[in-house]
Amino acid sequence: MRNSLPERRAKLGWSQQRLADELGVSRQTVISIEKGRFDPSLPVAFRLAAVFGCTIEDLFSPE
Amino acid sequence: MTEPTASAPKSSIGRARFGGGTAALVIVSLAIGLGISSGLGALYAWLGETGEEWLRFAIVAFVTLPVSIMLPWALLVDRSSLKGAIDRxxxxxxxxWYSKAAEGTMHDVLITVGIGAALFSFTQLQVNTGILLIVFGTLVMADFGVRYLLAKRADA
Structure with missing residues (x-):
């Protein structure tokens, strides 16, 4: 699944560790999501949307 | 579970979930661990061959002590007080990675046990059960470790 996490995170000036802390997951989880190798659970997807102030559809799109 | 305040410092040992601090957690874990290890040592000395009971008690108690202490610590520690522990x-x-490794290992165990049972049935082979279980357990742990690393490499 494609996502716009790296761009949105860069806009906020956050590191991967900072985003991981906000989500309550490991930094490796953020790395894997950004690379599109790990589809987050629905709760994490909702938290991501809340963190970036957008909808899940804005963040993720099918390949 | 005790929720620490925002200013409560986190540590690598953490605090007890029953309300005590780090010292209480360490003391309780040590006490329970010593009890478990002593019990295992006594059981081994009692069930084993006669002679050198104290030596066998001491060896078993010593080698099981680290795990016996860590087990109650893992059950009693408040995760939110641990440095580096994630919330979710x-x-x-x-x-x-854990789930994928566990799933693959379970299939390997099923296949191995099935083939092994057939071989032992056909050949009437007799082996030491204790050694067989130790070898099998070691292989299962190694299998899980390799599968975990492969899953990690695939996703990282």
Missing amino acids: PEDSVEAR
């Missing part, structure tokens, strides 16, 4: 481990990618 079940949502992290490491949980998926």
